[in-house]
Amino acid sequence: MDIGKITFLLNDEPVTIYADPAESLLHLLRDQLGCMSPKEGCGRGECGACTVILDGKAVNSCLVPAGKAAGKNIRTIEGISDGKSVHPLQRAFVEKGAVQCGFCTSGMIMSAYALLAENPAPRQEEVKRAISGNLCRCSGYKQIEEAIMTAAEEMNENRVRFVEKEQKE
């Protein structure tokens, strides 16, 4: 096992660690960086519980070799809100009952986050497709889809409000 120095941005903060580059990014995050929100449901890219955002794209962190993370920008659910307020996705997941056991939730929200960054007003079919790599055994997905649509609406309203405010000023 060769240990290498790996530097990347985790939720906008630079981190440097020494790790085996063949280790998975998932283990790196969980075991070395104490970032526990990505979960391991399979370790083979087949469940999506470990989903994080790598340079803007949702990926299975269990399939990403640590070496690949070097120089990249990685976002987990810890990095979607500032700790004081919550992200509209988080609020909508709670309000719509989209969370049961919650084991899929971090990964699910990250897939939704990546979707809304690319497509701020998705149709339900697009939402389904965007989360089709995230298995949820509890919910049947219905309330998750509702939550994502609701969050998208709220985010769009916020944008409109922001623009209106700008225009007034």
Next chain:
Amino acid sequence: MQPETPAVRELISTEKNYQSAEVWTKVTGKAIYGIDLRLPGMLYGKILRSSHPHARIKKIKTSAALKMPGVRTVLTGSDLSCSPYGIVINDEMPLEPEHVRYVGDEVAAVAAVDDKKAEEALKLIHVEYETLPAVFDTGEAQLPEAPQLHENFPGNVAWRREVVRGDPESAFRNADLVVEGKFHIPQFHPAYLEPVACVAVSEPDGGITLHTAVQSPDIVRDLLAQVLKLPLSRVRIVGPVMGGGFGGKVYGNLNLYLISALLSMQTGLPVKMQLTREEEFTAGRPMVAAEIKMRMALGNDGTFLGREMDLITDNGAYSAQAPWVSNTLAERNDSVYRIPAIKTKARLVYTNKVPTGQYRAYGNQVANFACESLIDMAAKKLKIDPLEMRLRNCVRPGETTVHGLQIKSCGLAECLAAATEEIGWTKRKKGHGYGLSAAIHASGSVVFDPNLRGASARISLELDGNISLFTGEQDYGQGTHAAFSQIAAIALDLEPSRISVYSKDSLVTPYSMGALGMRQATIGGKAVQLAAEKLREKIIRTSSEMIGEPVIMENGRIRSASGRQVDFTEIAHYYHGQTSGLTLTGEGSYVPPESSYDDTKYGNIAVTYSFAAHAAEVEIDPETGALTVHRIVAAHDSGRIINHLSASGQIYGGVAQGFGMSCLEGYLFNEGRVANPTLADYKIPTALDVPDITPLFIETDDPEGPYGAKGLGEIVQVPVPGALANAVADAAGGWVTEMPITAEKIFRILSNRGAAK
């Protein structure tokens, strides 16, 4: 009768979407699950498993593994002093000392400083096996020349049951129509998203603390104490958040727990273990596979006269709850309708395959596949509308079913009507297939342990005026605890958010059977209601003692006739002072009447019963057999719905699981080895697969459940296989009698009928 105060009505309507605060930890990634646990100095345990389906262990050499740097201990079956244990049958050892019976059987275990070292050490353990002939088929296993898996079970029959009710012989003799079918059901895994994980900590007093998320912690505690020969009070179960259970984690994975405890006791350090996804499939406890032969006798008008069932369930190598599951599988569906005569023969047979356990509805859901298919086969022959036929025969309030179940509240007929109305039963789309199915499920089973039928709860007024509720009932996302807060809130006239629920430490929570048999909402909820009512009385009594005049309590406020107001904090402090530190506490226990079970198991088995009818609409591609399930309407009588958000969530999730087992899932074997032990090949539904699901609630007012509520969590899955089988048959012109209903099987039916395009 239930108190129908304005407060109750209002609470159920305005707080119908209440959720406990824990949900915020889940959407921020902060919730700590079993796999997340880490304790200082902790070791990692791994299990060496048999690579043979059936073999004798001749020799195990562990010296090389023991010498490996980082390895702290190695255990084998011969190091153990415990005797075989089991939930129903004592047929299992944490590590098998000499005889392995399936690919995956536990042979040795290692504890090392990290999981990679533990994994590597396994490779250094050398096991010499003498392979034995193996048997994978339940039919072959019963033959005299078949290899014997367990000494005390000749013919490999682990459990058998024969039941006759009424006069089946004359029912079949006098029948106008007899229909029959043979149905095949494979093993299904609950496939909760978090594999079982635990950390065992050996305590200085010789005891064990096991950190694990399990549905019935107190029963696991009993079993650990029994197998490890520890005093019960020295075993403690502490629960992290659970990543799904669905009945598969009623007892978690007992061998894993026992092995980690043994490793910890041996090393004096905490030992963490967790199953890989592959181990979940190959050495977890999926639900039994079943072969069902069934006949039904009917009159010309569609009246059910009798039913005969010959059931063989595939136990795999060890039993877990398989006898109980086989029993429910064999008879629960008999009580959906008035069937005056029943003859059932059931056998549970050992084979050299993965051991089995339970999943969500105890086999009721897979029996539904057979029973409800047969009903539609009969309806077709008699040219009676399947809805009409079900309405004619379905069980009604006040009746006692053929097995002695006493039906109190029952909205089954209303469920049938509502589901068919909503799906457009009489306004069918051309080319689409429609199917219907009905179900009953025991809510608050009292027969698991006749000495512990009920539940208890403790509820305290804290110094800050908030309320702490202690219960042994577990919540892993079904919303049980939110409902408990709501129930207690009704009794105490305050907002549910002021009530925190604690359930996760066996040291401080009341003993409970846990999350099984749909008992938590009914029995557990009732105990909460009684405890909260006790606390309310005490608060009122203490307040009037404090101010010296009678008081009343309303909206979380207490006031006297003279207008003097007292708040909860004041009373809490007053009592605290009077007793030098105690808190005002209400204890409630709800003990349902004893089961009237007789020797033939005739009698009432539960506090009450929930009902459901599902209607499905499907479409088939005539060229390939590909199935599109457009819609499932799920009409449920679970009594009064306390929390709509989580009740709907239970339906969406449970129906999705029912759809998965009906159309996608199921174990595949190759010479006894699980051929699909991954989430890629054991296909649970993705968001693109799950059909449109419409929940409907028929809210009967149950006289037993808390504020009229009944259980919902298990029955949600039960009618799905039957409804889908019948909808597919309606579209394809014939029944797929083997689960899952795949495109290839549908295509075969179309081809045989000459209907394939």
Next chain:
Amino acid sequence: MSYFTAASLDEALNVLREAKGKALIIAGATDLFLKGMPSQAVDIASLPELGMIVEEQDYLSVGAAVTHAAAASSPLIMVKAAALAEACAAVGSPQVRNLGTIGGNLVNAAPAADAAVALAALGAKAVLCDIDGRRRVEELGNLYAGYNQSRIDSSREIVLNLIFKTCQFNEGSAFARFASRRALSLPMVNVAARVGLENGVFAEVRLVAAPVKPAPTRLFKTEEALLGKEPNEETRQMVEELASAEVKVRGSLLRCSADYRRHLIGVLAGRVLMAAVRRVQDKEES
């Protein structure tokens, strides 16, 4: 192990050369990571020259490191090589499509790899470069050594890009697969077609199915029978029969029986063919 993220093609080739067979190319890692990482990895996923989708005259060049997600959403590919966009959109899941690359799909050499099947139908050729800087162009069919075995030695050569003629005004392509689940599911069969119509009849057809042999398999007999025929319901039925008669397939416990697989290839062949034709007709109408 050592992990080297190449900043240029030359750099990647240099490292491979110096490692003398010990280093291996790695792209999205979605196949390699599960199979086991090499002792030295040379990551080419972010090489700009391997990530481009460019049209030059009548040809489209798709870089080997283009991800399935990028290919599926590329307007160029959607319009000029629809089969490839459809195939890439069907791979695994969004997360896998964000990592996995077209080059990796090809070199991994799974018999029913989605992108490979579409590329074979489009008539793509692979451009390779070895550690000595020698370039060569290969037919896809020549790249397979056996089931899940590529002739490409990723310790000494790199697939740079895939090139094929774009679908012209009278041409169209399509891809279809059959799987038991709608995401995260390997297909029971996948089929792709590229057709050219002249005067309302088939003038050119490439029809490819998998899994039949180690490599995506052209159905030559069916193709031939189609030439000169009008695309109509009758032809579709003919294709269905010919295609399933032409292939010899194996059944598998995990997917489906051989008979059913053969039947599906027939049905899907008919469908992709008609879908490809419709693409031509749509162009003619608009």
